[in-house]
Amino acid sequence: MSATDQGQPGQHPLDDQTSRRAFLKGVAAGSAAFMALGCVPGAASAAGGELRLRWQEFFKKNYRLMTEEERRETVARLERLAAVDEGLQVSIGCEPPLPRVLFGYAFNITRCEGFMECVTACIKENNLDRRSHTQYIRIFEMEPGHLDPSAGDGRFFHEVPVENKFYMGTQCFHCENAPCTKACPTRATWKEPDGIVVVDYDWCIGCRYCQAACPYFGRRFNWAKPEVPQQEVTAQQHYLGNRLRPKGKMEKCTFCIQRTRKGRLPACVEACPTGARVFGNLLDPDSEIRYVLTHKKVFRLKEELGTEPKFWYFID
């Protein structure tokens, strides 16, 4: 186990990995009798310990109902299970929202040239499934005369930028009045106090009603177990963010909650080579996002639905 895991609250001495290795060796040697009799204390207790972890994970509460203690415990369990199941050393955070912060996003359609650096950075940062090519961000190549991505081409594959075309990016818009959170039958998805709409992957039952309710195609479902090459996994994770999702769960853009709650920028904003992406605290009058909202001509998609997205487009 990694050093960071040592001394985590809720960690049981039985959960130590050396004894788990002994257990695996025991199985490899075909000593089923040992297991049946339970006469190798290390082996039996490691198996029991791992089973106990999975048991506790299965019966844990919705993230919002957990005490801070319980949150630390589940995070420790998840880190250990990631090591056991995938051989990964990850660090899963559960940072709460920062006080007096409401995140907002603005997208400069004059500047974006369709390079898709944001898409690549997002896939990498958020451990998105490589096999199904899951993307939180979509970039649409637009003809002049339209301002709705549904009129554009979301599957273009050629050199960019193209003369007389412009580009619009979409992702989850983190609506203030989000139809998806209202639809969820188990409250597995909700809006955090800092405005980020999140999913508790372990509480989601995979009914996909939120996906039907989203007017912006902001949600993605794990139709199979997501596949990420081991060396490409982003290890700095958040419980509500980029940790590896189980199959059959809903996921979506979280404004890179694992970064932004520590004061960093989302991966897409950092990766954008043209500076088309602006992110910041809407409650801070000196922030860049507030400057854009005050001084630029901004608009949002499907305003008529009253969803109040916290994602604005603007023209220089």
Add this chain to the structure above:
Amino acid sequence: MGTGSKKNLTTFIVDVVRCNLRGGLAYGLFCLALLACMGLGIYAYSFQARFGLAVTGMNDIVSWGFYISNFTFLVGVAAAAVMLILPAYVFHDANFHRVVIIGEGVAVGALVMCLTFIAVDLGGPLQAWHLIPGIGIFNFPSSILAWDVLVLNGYLLLNGLVPAYILYCHYRGREAKEKFYRPFVFLSIFWAFSIHMVTAFLYQGLPARPFWNNPLLGPRFLASAFAAGPAVITLILAVIDNFTRYAIDRSVFNRLRLIIVVSALINLIMLFSEIFKEFYFPTHHSSSAVYLFFGMDGHDALVPWIWTSIGLNLLATFVLALNPGKNNPRVLLPACAVLFVAIWMEKGIGLIVPGFLPSPLGEVVDYLPSWVELSVTLGIFALGVTVISWLIRAALIIEEQYHR
């Protein structure tokens, strides 16, 4: 059945099971075929359990498919039991009183299928307990899906317990006290409307999907359900009338035909109204209907499907309405079957899939169910038929003994 002098709840259940295990060769083969279908369904589901919903034809654009389509349609079949209860209890029709129990059996079977379809559609079926209030979180009243879980299970209880009480009394040779169960019968009448309206609201309440976000959806659900449900009940009654000694009065068939005709006509009027709205002045909210009826961007998988459905629907409705064979069952029964299939096509796939197309970002894909979905669906239908035939068999045997 029930030869012993002591008849209690245990012997009731044992006798019900026993009477369903007995039967002739034909019945044995029938049960075997159903069992084989369920086995195939379980085998197919094992793939889904192992590899996830990726083995279905669904994707992020068409995120509900064949399972939810069948679920939606069967809610209507379940609700249609009310069309037997209503004449029996409100208009005190004695002939209908004899068949109410059959309608309730159909409702229970349809609900079992509905709930199974929901269960197999879940990405995390092992987490379904998160829905149970107390140990889970039930997002009530905000989520319409939570409402749906409530009304479907409530309707299952009502349609299971009331007949069970009556049959249990009759099994013990006593008369069932109508003042005990009558309030629940009337509750179930209102409840039948609620299960269908709530299921319609599930779709109707989504502004993201203009094809569904339409106030006509709920009423049209009811109209099509009260056509398709009684149509399948007519077929079941005809089977019972022909193959058992439990005679069913002709007046029941005649009145059911009227119910079907009125509902089917109302359904067609509403369909016409919807088509008019979508195509007289097409807006970008009409694109789902354009996809459904004419295809879009080279994708037209549903075009033959919906036109077949509408053709069959018109044909069956006119045959049932004009009654060319003068109540000849050889004309009316096939017409009922055709109407049932037509509404299944339209209110299943024809309603759910185009709701997702084009996607909110304007993308169109064609949805085709995979072999896993088809096999699981076949298995669930076999389960439903088994439940319905077991319940009706037991009910008829008990009723026959009681009246003798």
